[in-house]
Amino acid sequence: MKGVISTTGSIDLWSLYRDVFAAHAPGLTVLRREDVGDRAEVDFVFTFIPPPDLFEGMTGLKAIFSAGAGTDAIMACPSLPAHVPVFRVEDADQALQMAGFAAFHVHWHHRDMGRYIAQQGRGEWARTVTGLSPLYRRVGVLGFGHMGRAIARGLMGLGYPVAGYSRRAPEPPEPGVRHFHGDGLGAFLAETDILINVLPLTEATRGLIDAAFLAKLPQGAALVQMGRGGQVVEDDLVAMLDSGHLSGASMDVFETEPLPAAHPLWSHPRVLVTPHIASIPEPRFVVEAIRDRLSSL
Incomplete structure (x- = not known):
């Protein structure tokens, strides 16, 4: 099968992946778009931020693969063929990375680690001696797909009670998780x-996490934002932190990336900012996932 590697983003996918395809998927031929003779012979495309005309002439296309967990830039491409399936990266390694990242931040908020960082700067010794068991913190996973399941399993292994929310009831349900779906979002938030x-970015999720949404969480709740930029109304988040309704937030994705230097989230004392690193695809596992998926088409 013949594929094209293409992106207009800051990462050179061709240099990063060409040798990995050769080593781990030798049955696949991959080319840069400019090296393709007849576009009708292209079977698959591997991209993240495609140029607007990328898919023109690719009449034999069978699949499109995203180089990351998100597909929003691909779905917005004007030349995207409506009949061709688009697959996001869903390898086991990335799920483990996401689960570990989530566990770190759940611990950060549950154990109030930001407070101890501040105390260290002041040379202050003050301990919290009650409420430390994970049983005291109900964790809610918003979005219960491949990544959501891995996150839930990791946190349950650490003793946290975990609930999940998805648009439809997950099949199969995850043992030990309290599942909410459909019109159960309010009840899910009230117990989180x-x-x-970890929701994908869609028209339904853009701007979803606003003041009204956050107000449904219990007093003193915390947010760990690992989904997509554009889902959190950042001004509303800052206001809810300032009011004391939220005790803290971990933000890994943002409306504008890189996060502008003057943005208030950089300096907010209750916010931990990371530069979109909850998971970074390992090229080998990405290529193996593409190879296996193509073999089943």
Whole structure:
């Protein structure tokens, strides 16, 4: 099968992946778009931020693969063929990375680690001696697909009570998780002390996490934003932190990336900012996932 590697983003996918395809998927031929003779012979495309005309002439296309967990830039491409399936990266390694990242931030908020960082700067010794068991913090996973399941399993292994919310009831349900779906979002939020968002970006989720949404969480709840930029109304988040309704937030994705230097989230004392690193695809596992998926088409 013949594929094209293409992106207009800051990462050179061709240099990063060409040798990996050769080593781990030798049955696949991959080319840069400019090296393709007859576009009708292209079977698959591997991209993240495609140029607007990328898919023109690719009449034999069978699949499109995203180089990351998100597909929003691909779905917005004007030349995207409506009949061709688009697959996001869903390898086991990335799920483990996401689960570990989520566990770190749940611990950060549950154990109030930001407070101890501040105390260290002041040379202050003050301990919290009650409420330390994970049983005291109900964790809610917003978005219960491949990544959401891995996050839930990891946190349950650490003793946290975990609930999940998805648009439809997950099949199969995850043992030990309290599932909410459909019109159960309000009830899910009301029982969530630490909310982890791993939803994809869609028209329904853009701007979803606003003041009204956050107000449905219990007083003192925390947010771990691992989904996509554009889902959190950042001004509303800052206001809810300032009011004391939220005790803290971990933000890994933003409306504008890189996060502008003057943005208030950089300096907010209750916010931990990371530069979109909850998971970074390992090229080998990405290529193996593409190879296996193509073999089943």
